[in-house]
Amino acid sequence: MHLLLVEDDIVxxxxxxxxxxxxGWSADACATLAAAELALPTSAVDPRYDLIVLDLGLPDGxxxxxxxxxRGADLRMPVIVxxxxxxxxxxxxxxxxGADDYLVKPFDPDELDARIDAVRRRGQASRxxxxxxxxxxxxxxxxxxxxxxxxxxxxxxxxxxxxxLLGRAPRLLPKRALVDALAERNLNLxxxxxxxxxxxxxxxLAGSGATIRTLRGFGYVLELADEQTA
Amino acid sequence: MAGPRRARWLTADxxxxxxxxxxxxxxxxxxxxxxxxxxxxxxxxxxxxxxAARSVAVQVRFDHGMALLELPPVAESILLFDDHDRTDFSVxxxxxxxxxxxxxxxxxxxxxxxxxxxxxxxxxxGAPVRVARVxxxxxxxxxxxxxxxxxxxxxxxxxxxxxxxxxxxxxxxAAAALSILLAxxxxxxxLHRIASSWNARSLVSLQAIGGDGVPRELLPFTAALxxxxxxxxxxxxxxxxxxxxxxxxxxxxxAGLQLGLARVARAADVAEAREVASELSQLxxxxxxxxxxxxxxxxxxxxxxxxMAFVACDLVAVAEDIGAGHADRALAKNIDLxxxxxxxxxxxxxxxxxxxxxxxxxxxNALRHTPAAGRIxxxxxxxxxxxxxxxxxxxxxEDEREAVFxxxxxxxxxxxxxxxxxxxxxxxxxxxxxxxxxxxxxPWGGASVSLVFPDPVATPTPAARSRTAPGR
Numbered sequence: 080m081h082l083l084l085v086e087d088d089i090v091x092x093x094x095x096x097x098x099x100x101x102x103g104w105s106a107d108a109c110a111t112l113a114a115a116e117l118a119l120p121t122s123a124v125d126p127r128y129d130l131i132v133l134d135l136g137l138p139d140g141x142x143x144x145x146x147x148x149x150r151g152a153d154l155r156m157p158v159i160v161x162x163x164x165x166x167x168x169x170x171x172x173x174x175x176x177g178a179d180d181y182l183v184k185p186f187d188p189d190e191l192d193a194r195i196d197a198v199r200r201r202g203q204a205s206r207x208x209x210x211x212x213x214x215x216x217x218x219x220x221x222x223x224x225x226x227x228x229x230x231x232x233x234x235x236x237x238x239x240x241x242x243x244l245l246g247r248a249p250r251l252l253p254k255r256a257l258v259d260a261l262a263e264r265n266l267n268l269x270x271x272x273x274x275x276x277x278x279x280x281x282x283x284l285a286g287s288g289a290t291i292r293t294l295r296g297f298g299y300v301l302e303l304a305d306e307q308t309a
Numbered sequence: 310m311a312g313p314r315r316a317r318w319l320t321a322d323x324x325x326x327x328x329x330x331x332x333x334x335x336x337x338x339x340x341x342x343x344x345x346x347x348x349x350x351x352x353x354x355x356x357x358x359x360x361a362a363r364s365v366a367v368q369v370r371f372d373h374g375m376a377l378l379e380l381p382p383v384a385e386s387i388l389l390f391d392d393h394d395r396t397d398f399s400v401x402x403x404x405x406x407x408x409x410x411x412x413x414x415x416x417x418x419x420x421x422x423x424x425x426x427x428x429x430x431x432x433x434x435g436a437p438v439r440v441a442r443v444x445x446x447x448x449x450x451x452x453x454x455x456x457x458x459x460x461x462x463x464x465x466x467x468x469x470x471x472x473x474x475x476x477x478x479x480x481x482x483a484a485a486a487l488s489i490l491l492a493x494x495x496x497x498x499x500l501h502r503i504a505s506s507w508n509a510r511s512l513v514s515l516q517a518i519g520g521d522g523v524p525r526e527l528l529p530f531t532a533a534l535x536x537x538x539x540x541x542x543x544x545x546x547x548x549x550x551x552x553x554x555x556x557x558x559x560x561x562x563x564a565g566l567q568l569g570l571a572r573v574a575r576a577a578d579v580a581e582a583r584e585v586a587s588e589l590s591q592l593x594x595x596x597x598x599x600x601x602x603x604x605x606x607x608x609x610x611x612x613x614x615x616x617m618a619f620v621a622c623d624l625v626a627v628a629e630d631i632g633a634g635h636a637d638r639a640l641a642k643n644i645d646l647x648x649x650x651x652x653x654x655x656x657x658x659x660x661x662x663x664x665x666x667x668x669x670x671x672x673x674n675a676l677r678h679t680p681a682a683g684r685i686x687x688x689x690x691x692x693x694x695x696x697x698x699x700x701x702x703x704x705x706x707e708d709e710r711e712a713v714f715x716x717x718x719x720x721x722x723x724x725x726x727x728x729x730x731x732x733x734x735x736x737x738x739x740x741x742x743x744x745x746x747x748x749x750x751x752p753w754g755g756a757s758v759s760l761v762f763p764d765p766v767a768t769p770t771p772a773a774r775s776r777t778a779p780g781r
Contacts, residue, residue: 296629
């Protein structure tokens with residue numbers, strides 16, 4: 080994992096870099112938007128970084144404005160915004176501006192790492208790359224999923240739902256996101272239909288070490304059974 | 310976009326309004342004076358000219374119908390002598406010249422009539438003249454016409470002299486302008502003085518300004534300014550109190566952090582240090598939460614001052630969004646978090662941000678107090694629009710239920726490990742929306758907090774009503 084950290088606070092920057100290096104992740108840090116712009120690849124096909132962690136209140140400008148500009152200039156890397164701004168309007172502005180996730184300072188560093196993982200996995204899932212979660216392996220391009228190397232018999236929709244769950248795991252896949260994703264090909268997909276796919280997938284995942292947990296009204300979470308006991 | 314209108318100068322306005330009428334009055338007076346002077350001169354000189362013609366007419370004798378004029382040379386020289394003007398006369402009977410010179414015109418412009426003749430403008434030898442004509446009738450004889458012509462030098466000079474009387478008026482105008490200018494300046498000057506004295510005072514204090522030495526017309530301004538100052542004083546007092554509260558609230562956990570760090574420094578082994586560090590991590594998290602809640606209270610204060618943007622908003626969407634944001638914490642504690650909304654949308658006119666803040670606080674409280682593997686249900690009901698958060702925690706004893714809504718700046722309430730701010734924020738937000746907030750027992754033995762918003766006048770459309778929520 081290769082990260083770009085845009086953060087002007089030296090303490091936070093140093094702590095995060097140390098932490099990520101200990102995890103085996105590599106990262107570049109810059110303290111200004113200008114420096115971040117130089118660090119970015121010039122072409123969209125060269126990802127260079129897996130993810131950008133962006134602070135908002137930077138000395139040379141507002142991070143959201145910058146992000147909007149970069150998204151306009153075809154920046155496709157996932158971005159996690161890290162900020163001291165805690166108003167809900169700020170959060171909405173950040174997410175609408177093209178951020179993939181949003182974390183308010185002070186934050187739990189484990190939570191940041193989990194979100195980095197999740198956002199990256201979501202990106203991989205949507206690009207159809209190979210995903211590994213617990214004993215589940217998911218090959219988007221082949222349209223196949225395996226448990227411990229044994230192929231899972233999945234219908235296309237169930238495969239798609241599994242990809243979405245894997246993309247968010249171990250966090251919540253909001254029901255709205257699930258319905259919207261499935262409705263791309265079927266405009267009249269009802270919420271209850273999504274539920275049917277989820278419950279079928281749940282049965283097929285029995286014994287895989289992963290379970291689909293329902294937060295009624297909110298959505299679904301793909302959990303690893305041993306994670307709960309750990 | 311039109312630019313702002315340029316500020317006007319009071320001095321310029323006053324000058325314009327005082328000087329313009331003065332100038333008009335002067336101009337009218339001057340015009341009228343000049344006209345009157347010219348008329349007066351014309352009347353006087355016309356009279357003299359007619360008299361001259363009459364005095365010649367008197368000398369006309371008739372002899373068998375033939376007119377004769379015997380004018381002694383002395384009389385003729387008296388008649389014709391003049392320092393400035395040339396005078397000519399002629400006496401005709403029909404077309405026969407009796408005396409005088411020929412060529413004096415018979416008629417002309419600007420004629421003014423008299424009983425026995427008339428006076429008019431004409432020209433003689435290329436020079437403009439005024440002519441008086443008198444007709445003498447004699448029984449049995451052809452009428453005789455006497456004409457006396459005179460150039461206009463004297464008239465013009467007299468008129469000029471008369472008009473010259475008006476010149477001092479110019480001096481009068483200048484004097485008036487000067488005194489107006491000075492008066493306006495003197496009247497406006499106290500404004501500067503008052504403003505600078507107000508300025509000097511308001512730099513050091515926000516105390517009310519006295520009305521001494523302030524003109525009556527400016528008293529409303531003083532009152533308005535004092536009102537503003539009073540508002541600012543109360544605002545500053547609130548901010549100060551807020552800052553003091555915030556400092557106090559933050560000092561306490563910081564002191565805890567300091568103590569904990571000292572314990573880490575003394576720790577005998579890494580295991581003990583780790584244990585303290587994990588406690589400190591929780592304390593830090595709590596401190597962060599206090600900061601967020603303090604800011605939320607600050608925001609409510611700001612909204613309280615007026616800039617609230619009420620919009621029609623779907624409470625189910627708010628609940629979905631905020632609930633999903635708390636899913637991680639629920640999962641970490643293995644709490645069953647559920648959204649129950651049978652009707653969708655549930656529209657209420659609210660400040661969405663504040664409602665979200667209130668719900669976030671309710672969820673935070675519920676997550677804090679509900680034990681692991683417990684249950685939290687967010688309900689959104691229509692008619693009237695209601696958000697209810699119920700949990701399976703220990704609940705709140707009946708006698709404490711009112712106190713927990715108090716904001717610590719007014720009292721003190723700290724139950725459990727919370728800051729005591731959460732429900733205060735909820736109740737302030739409810740108050741801003743005219744919503745009722747209540748705390749009861751939940752069906753699972755815990756607490757249940759309901760926010761009941763005023764029922765909007767507009768009922769949801771049938772289509773929106775029939776679409777049932779996916780909540781189960």
